[in-house]
Amino acid sequence: MKEVLAHIENKKQEFAKMPLFEYMKDTSIDPRQRLAWAPCAAPFAMGFAELNRDVFRDEQANDPIQKVINQHTCEDDHHWLWFLKDIERLEMNKNLKFTDALTFLWSEETRIPRSVIYELYKQTFKASPIHKLVVIEVIEATGNILNSATALVTKELQNINGKNLLYFGDVHLSVEPGYVIGIENIDKFIKEITLTQQEMNDYFDVVNQIFDLFIELTNALLIYAKKHEIKQLAQSGQIN
Incomplete structure (x- = not known):
């Protein structure tokens, strides 16, 4: 399993170079503008809660890996x-x-954030605990990169308006270290899981597929941010 985790780490370093993160580092751009993609991320942010509760979690299982996932x-x-x-x-x-809100949430602009949730459901529904763990590890790795970038932007915002952000700020980053395996007494156990060569190949493919989903997501968020100027968001009275 440690080979799969190493592959995730390598892909994470590549993911950190995505254009969205370069955009968020650009201090010549208003900090709120660098977070202007937030409405577009709503289907993912809201759907992720149900994914955790209804798909990743299995309270009836006795499998030690599943218990880690449940926690x-x-x-x-x-x-x-x-x-x-x-x-x-x-x-x-x-x-x-209400009809305008529904139109936005199921619009072409939010299609990719919706589809990422759908694909994660397909990947993990009734899957084995190890399979789910691999998917979650990728989600955590990509989330850590995104949260690290947004936390820096929110610090700039806080210096301007004094408002502390939670999801996009240090609060979220502090509880998302970028991995699941840090839970006490399970780290060594998971790293020493033995996989067959075929299983390892399969999980490498899973890792690549999930990273591809999040690459597509970050690209969609960047397109949205560049299309929706912050003045338009603040003055138009509309999301799009």
């Missing part, structure tokens, strides 16, 4: 509350008619 999901399944609070603090919580 992890109890941490991850409420972060959507932080997301909603941050949308308010970023002044992106504009009034919309």
Whole structure:
């Protein structure tokens, strides 16, 4: 299993070079503008809670890996509350008619954030605990890169407006170290799981597929941010 974890780490370093993260490092751009993609991420942020609760978690299982996953999901399944609070603090919580909100959430602009959740469901529904663990490790790796980038932006914002963000700030980053295996007494056990060559090849493919999903997601978020200027978000009274 440690070979799979090493592959995830290598892919994580490549992922950190995605254009979205370069965009968020650009201090010549207004910090709120660098987070202007937040509304586009709503289907993912909200859907991830259900994914943890209804797919990753299995309270009836006695498998030690599944128990680790269960513990992890109890941490991850409420972060959507932080997301909603941050949308308010970023002044992106504009009034919309219910039909307009539905249109936005199921629009072409949010298609990729929705599809990432769907694909994660397909990858992990009724899957083995090891398979789910590999997927979650990739999610944690990509999330750590994103959270590290957003936390730096939110520090700039806090210096400007005094508002502390949760989902995009240090609060989220502090509980997302970028891996699941740090839970006490399970680290060594997971790293020493023996896989056949075929299993290792299969999990390498899974890792690549999940990273590809998040590459597509970050590209979609960047397109949204560049399309929606912060003044438009603040003044139009609409999300799109």
